[in-house]
Amino acid sequence: MSTAAHSAHSSQGKPAKPQAAAKPRTLWSLLLRNRLAAIGLTFIFIWTVIAVIAPWIAPYDPYVTNMANKLQAPSASHWFGTDNFGRDILSRVLYGARISIWTGLIAVGISFVIGVPLGGIAAYYGGRTGTVIMRLMDILLSFPSLVLSMAIAASIGAGLTSAMIAVGIVGIPEFARLMFGQTVSLREKEYIEASRAIGVKNTVILYRHILPNALAPLMVQATLGMGFAILTASSLSFLGLGVKPPIAEWGAMISEGREYIISGQWWLVTFPGLSIATSILGFNLLGDGFRDVLDPRLRSGK
């Protein structure tokens, strides 16, 4: 409470304060006070821990089939039941966390590493190059994201890697646009002009001055992008364009189990589905929380 009052006061008193808000400690404490963001962070934390320690906590090998034991309902020995090959669903769900979080990280990484420089260059240098880059981004954005990622994944060939690349490419324009907007406003700041007057190279200015000052909204986008990436990658796997069948992946598991919904074996799809839902919910809540924490500061800085 006292910290809240303090921060409200300081943001009014000094317009130069938003920069201080970017210091990790302030941001974290504000984030944890945001209840939804804290819930999101909890979900993400749990899934990340699971992803890391899956081999040690999984009760069974997720790939060993046991036809005698197939389609068992949830029980004490198989908490989440077994699938049509008799594999333990709990173990598969735990292993699936590794793939999903890994996919999200790589895909968002691709989007970030390509999109941010593109947006920064387009805005900083402007002119024809900038226009061409940003119109290309508009073209990418004009496709429905799932359709575009399907097309890309299909053209590279089904597999986990191509799913990551496809989802990564689809996410590029969001980062490019965000960085574009940030750079356009930062470019006119006097400290950028001061660096130019010193003779600092443009690439160095972009990397050392503009990127750090644009990082806060980019982190929001990256967090929200994780949720999107996990969902899209699972969708691709569900459609057969992502992970190939034996591998434990949530989307693929739902795809394999979908025919059994009608015959009453609900556990085949329910548990991977819940996993997807909770992990995405986690990232989206955290992303929204991030934005709530950062936004008022950013506005007061203008």
Add this chain to the structure above:
Amino acid sequence: MSTLLEVRNLKKHYPVRKGFFGKQVGAVKAVDGITLSVEQGETLAVVGESGCGKSTTGRAILRLIEPTEGEIMFGGTDVRSLNTEQLRRFRTDMQMVFQDPYASLDPRWTVQRILEEPLRTHGSVPSGELKSRVEQLMEVVGLSPYQAHRFPHEFSGGQRQRIGIARALALNPKFIVCDEPVSALDVSIQAQVLNLMQDLQEQYGLTYMFISHDLSVVKFISDRVAVMYLGRVVELAPTKELFAKPLHPYTQALMSAVPVPNPGQKKQRIVLTGDVPNPETPPTGCAFHPRCPYAMDRCKSEAPVLRALDTGHQVSCHLY
């Protein structure tokens, strides 16, 4: 004294585009043909009201804004002919101090890093000596070296401006463009910063181009003054001469607006009518004629040129 900087017919026009294909329908003539020279070791003030192009002039001379036309000779070098890399290296000779000390320092960088940036960029100091050079710079501008690891928001406006000055000094420049360096500061702090700038000028033999709209500051710091109106220099004279005997009707009006700290003294104020014309469509002839109390027919058709009268007093007016 030798001439350090010579600017001839400097222009900066911003195209005004309209329509889908961006057809150019006109131009905002922010700077429209400026000719002036700056002597080694002097302070040339550039004054004028908001929007007259004084900041654009300063930035165009440093090529922070690319000039549209004109010639800039700096110590024998044709600044406009330099390519990107040459210009980058040339920047060690000419630096800038900015108006807003709250905006001119990267909020995420410590003072140490800010002052190291010019040194690292040009590799002018071996990395082992960076720390001591930064300490030295801070002492020169009156800051304590122990503050080097603080962030800009931890300093007051005056202190921040000192950091900005230290950054400009880091490369041992010959020439510094000061873009209203004290207009964002309290009056008491203004005096401190101005004194500092004067001391530094003596100590390092600096040459200043001092952009300002505050005539009392200009009177204090400058050797010569160039008065700008709508992108052009209308009068250029030694400071004493200009304040004693302003010739151009615009300068006269400007001078009469300076407050005098003596309530007994009678003062005649020349109040100009009308507004500054739109620089996209400047008046024909002399740009000042619609507001000039002495306007003649000739002023409407013929633009006066800047002519030297006597004792280095230059004025651009048909009256003389």
